[in-house]
Amino acid sequence: MTITEFIQYLEAEHKTCTAQAETLAADDRRDEANMQKIRANIFDVFTVVSKTAEKRFPQNPLGFIKERIETIPTAWKQSLAAAEERNEYNKAATERIKLQAMDEIRQKFNDVARESE
Amino acid sequence: MTEAELIKLLKCLADKSRLRILSSLAKEDMYVERLAERLDLSPPTVSFHLKKLEEVGAVKSRKEQYYTVYSLCPEALSINLTEYFGCSGDRKQDERDEAYRIKVLSSFMEYGKLKSIPAQLKKKNIILEEICKAFDFGRSYPEKEVNLIIADFHDDFCTIRRDMVGVGLLSRSNGIYIKKSERAT
Numbered sequence: 001m002t003i004t005e006f007i008q009y010l011e012a013e014h015k016t017c018t019a020q021a022e023t024l025a026a027d028d029r030r031d032e033a034n035m036q037k038i039r040a041n042i043f044d045v046f047t048v049v050s051k052t053a054e055k056r057f058p059q060n061p062l063g064f065i066k067e068r069i070e071t072i073p074t075a076w077k078q079s080l081a082a083a084e085e086r087n088e089y090n091k092a093a094t095e096r097i098k099l100q101a102m103d104e105i106r107q108k109f110n111d112v113a114r115e116s117e
Numbered sequence: 118m119t120e121a122e123l124i125k126l127l128k129c130l131a132d133k134s135r136l137r138i139l140s141s142l143a144k145e146d147m148y149v150e151r152l153a154e155r156l157d158l159s160p161p162t163v164s165f166h167l168k169k170l171e172e173v174g175a176v177k178s179r180k181e182q183y184y185t186v187y188s189l190c191p192e193a194l195s196i197n198l199t200e201y202f203g204c205s206g207d208r209k210q211d212e213r214d215e216a217y218r219i220k221v222l223s224s225f226m227e228y229g230k231l232k233s234i235p236a237q238l239k240k241k242n243i244i245l246e247e248i249c250k251a252f253d254f255g256r257s258y259p260e261k262e263v264n265l266i267i268a269d270f271h272d273d274f275c276t277i278r279r280d281m282v283g284v285g286l287l288s289r290s291n292g293i294y295i296k297k298s299e300r301a302t
Contacts, residue, residue, distance in 0.1 A: 029133050031165065031166070032134060032158075089168045093161070
């Protein structure tokens with residue numbers, strides 16, 4: 001998988017989550033719709049990161065993306081721990097959704113990195 | 118149930134997944150994974166919904182061996198909305214009246230003594246009703262005793278005594294006073 005295909009994957013996931021959010025909202029499942037919006041946002045963030053990497057580091061975009069994959073979720077993990085400690089289940093659910101999306105992106109990225117070696 | 122509690126409950130129930138969870142629990146108590154399987158939702162999503170339902174008292178949980186089992190709280194969902202809307206107007210008015218009463222009392226009374234007799238009738242009636250609490254129903258009070266009781270609140274016991282009779286809190290006959298009501302007319 002190339003960086004271009006990785007970006008296409010991210011964009012496709014973003015589109016899927018956005019469409020699911022609309023469907024869920026129309027089905028009176030507003031909280032689940034919001035969960036999909038949160039997921040969509042994470043895929044969007046990494047689409048921007050990947051496109052930036054492609055533009056700024058055309059020789060080695062993967063290094064830049066890998067660094068972002070490691071650093072960006074740090075704050076979410078801290079936020080999750082704090083929310084669980086304070087029994088703020090809404091906040092905790094949001095952070096878990098972000099981290100779950102992050103895990104999926106990381107898995108896909110690792111496939112990309114392996115293939116490019 | 119207060120207005121705020123009702124709004125919170127109705128907002129929580131305004132979700133299809135949560136209604137389906139409640140329908141499932143109406144049939145039998147269940148743990149998260151069972152609900153997730155039945156409703157084709159992920160366990161974290163089910164847990165999220167159950168937390169929301171638990172917050173408004175619609176469901177409760179208990180530990181059974183390794184599982185947390187959820188059950189419906191029928192009493193929380195038994196609210197009669199028609200009855201609520203019929204009473205809520207009165208309830209709101211009662212709350213407003215009570216708040217006004219407290220405000221008047223704190224403005225005009227200090228350490229159980231009346232600072233001054235209000236000129237406004239509505240406020241004066243609140244004060245007179247408060248003083249009237251010092252009297253017992255079913256007891257006859259000679260005028261001297263009435264004066265002493267009222268003087269505890271304010272020196273102008275004559276005016277207050279006359280006003281209490283005037284608004285129907287006390288009745289007077291041959292110099293004997295009886296408490297008639299706790300509400301001024």
